[in-house]
Amino acid sequence: MKEKLSVVKIGGNVIEDSKVLKTFLENFSNLEGKKILVHGGGKRATHIASKLGIESKMINGRRITDADTLEVITMVYGGLVNKNIVAQLQALNINALGLTGADINSITSKKRPVKEIDFGFVGDVESVSHNAIDKLIQADFTPVFCAITHDKNGQLFNTNADTIASELAIGLSKLYNIELYYCFEKNGVLMTVDDDNSVIDYMDSGTYEVLKQDGVFHDGMLPKLENCFHALSSGVSRVFIGNPSVISNKEQKFTTLYL
């Protein structure tokens, strides 16, 4: 029986509100067992880019990352957000260590191929060095990953944080029994997008396919769910989707995904 490892991903709604972040990090510090945190950067990067006179271009909710935008992302995700989370976790006696995919060569990626759209310095994950990351975990450090990877040739890439979380979860499932948490602004996956109480409690891959055909899931949720079922079919034990308190309060509503 493999030891449990929790991989927890938080989105912009958690990072952008310092009170919400503080509460989340307290809950994260109380989460039992070995764990990894993954965060994006959200509107903070857009805000700082704008102040620096760099226009943020989004297509289908994805950021087009030119050289200037990559610099801002490296500053905001890899510096400002990551190091403040690490310092706050240290104050909670979690021995946190902030990382990009370049650090210890943990996550490599390659530039997303140009089809209709050139996303610029956006990388699709190629490999996760689960043995290198495990050296940190075995040393009782708690890795905190931001949404940046590299190509092992000196180039950093902006990379989707949901994907980073699922790829880390898949890679580490060779060594651990992985529970993957996605914390976002809703209470879970909803049957009716406007009804916060319509949380789907449990969903297996069969139900998912049926509901997808029925058009239940909106455009923002579909790639998240694809990510989750990809993780489940690649070695991850369970996926939980809910608001940030899902990691500490199993009484509340949230969605559990399984194969």
Added chain:
Amino acid sequence: MKEKLSVVKIGGNVIEDSKVLKTFLENFSNLEGKKILVHGGGKRATHIASKLGIESKMINGRRITDADTLEVITMVYGGLVNKNIVAQLQALNINALGLTGADINSITSKKRPVKEIDFGFVGDVESVSHNAIDKLIQADFTPVFCAITHDKNGQLFNTNADTIASELAIGLSKLYNIELYYCFEKNGVLMTVDDDNSVIDYMDSGTYEVLKQDGVFHDGMLPKLENCFHALSSGVSRVFIGNPSVISNKEQKFTTLYL
């Protein structure tokens, strides 16, 4: 006999010129044995602060760090500069890992006491977790430290990079035979400040005291040398001061300090 560990500090002149940095990192990658890199951020932070409308206040060459300036430093030192160095070292097959003092609680500090001047969020080093850092070194990772520390209560601090290098060197001298390198814009410590060829080859603490009394060292060099002799009297074996190629080319001029 303890194993050798090199601690190498680079200043703004190396970081700000991408060609100089590239050459330095190639030399660093060829430096034999275990090693640690320490870098500041230099003018890049001033430049980005200025673009963000934040005025940089310097007193006696030290930056006054208000909350906005600390954010810029965290972005530039901890994100932009650190992660690009890590990615470039990875391309050279050095398994680099970027850190602030908050990461793995490696370097704690406390706010510099207010005397005539309130330096703001500037921290004086209190402790170095040499055992935690050694776990990374033993795992064959190469730590890359930027000039940021923390107070273990969630607060990050801007901290002098020369001091970080000497405190890391002192802390790790409990475990390793430490050679400490300071790479800067001159060829070494100069007898005559305007004459680049007047490099002092060797200087022990006795000679240092005599030359200091004679007023040989200018204001910028004095705190560097105080740092160095403090390190030497606290367990560090040797200190080398020179231009960035001092780490690879022992034929050129540079200064060696010893007790």
